Amino acid sequence: EDKVVQSPLSLVVHEGDTVTLNCSYEVTNFRSLLWYKQEKKAPTFLFMLTSSGIEKKSGRLSSILDKKELFSILNITATQTGDSAVYLCAVEGAGNKLTFGGGTRVLVKP
Amino acid sequence: DTAVSQTPKYLVTQMGNDKSIKCEQNLGHDTMYWYKQDSKKFLKIMFSYNNKELIINETVPNRFSPKSPDKAHLNLHINSLELGDSAVYFCASSQDPLLGPGNQPQHFGDGTRLSIL
Numbered sequence: 001e002d003k004v005v006q007s008p009l010s011l012v013v014h015e016g017d018t019v020t021l022n023c024s025y026e027v028t029n030f031r032s033l034l035w036y037k038q039e040k041k042a043p044t045f046l047f048m049l050t051s052s053g054i055e056k057k058s059g060r061l062s063s064i065l066d067k068k069e070l071f072s073i074l075n076i077t078a079t080q081t082g083d084s085a086v087y088l089c090a091v092e093g094a095g096n097k098l099t100f101g102g103g104t105r106v107l108v109k110p
Numbered sequence: 111d112t113a114v115s116q117t118p119k120y121l122v123t124q125m126g127n128d129k130s131i132k133c134e135q136n137l138g139h140d141t142m143y144w145y146k147q148d149s150k151k152f153l154k155i156m157f158s159y160n161n162k163e164l165i166i167n168e169t170v171p172n173r174f175s176p177k178s179p180d181k182a183h184l185n186l187h188i189n190s191l192e193l194g195d196s197a198v199y200f201c202a203s204s205q206d207p208l209l210g211p212g213n214q215p216q217h218f219g220d221g222t223r224l225s226i227l
Contacts, residue, residue, distance in 0.1 A: 034216075036218075038151075041220040042114070042200065042218040042219055042220045043153070043200070043218045045215045045216075045217065048215050088153065090153075096141060096158065096165075096214065096216075097155055097158070098143075098153075098155060099155070100153040100154070102150065102151060102152055103151050103152075
């Protein structure tokens with residue numbers, strides 16, 4: 001069975017800090033790894049990663065995938081209170097089936 | 111101009127009742143999904159449909175029956191509701207996964223919070 005584990009479960013930081021979120025996975029027929037941000041409602045798409053070692057960036061967020069060691073990290077630099085959310089990692093297997101991790105809850109204090 | 115919309119947003123009902131949740135997407139996607147998010151925030155796939163055909167059917171009780179009248183709609187009907195059905199149900203859509211891996215992120219609706227009394 002496909003499995004995705006995220007760490008830490010939660011963290012509290014102050015504005016301006018940098019956070020690193022971890023995602024490790026076991027999946028048959030790996031197609032891609034995705035990061036989502038969930039505030040109060042719908043998970044919103046952040047990144048999709050398919051190739052090892054290629055960093056994807058969007059503003060203060062960046063992510064990278066290691067397909068050999070089966071993990072990904074999501075970095076947020078210069079955090080702001082608006083970054084407070086649950087960050088979800090998901091792995092796409094056969095048939096576009098997404099298996100989600102339990103999420104990392106990030107709280108950014110002013 | 112919401113991309114994936116679900117109705118209702120909230121649903122409070124009693125055990126044993128039958129209820130439906132509707133989902134519509136205007137993104138032109140071929141594939142739609144239903145997920146269940148429990149109190150611990152785990153999102154788990156329930157079903158997926160591609161062009162009205164069932165593709166994924168995880169181990170979900172028979173009381174749950176998805177229906178796709180066309181590729182823009184995927185409704186979820188639940189019979190004989192039980193306490194354990196209380197959760198947030200998310201609908202999502204994406205392009206056809208057969209187009210190739212890594213090109214079609216799933217887009218989610220805002221969820222339907224189902225509470226069983």
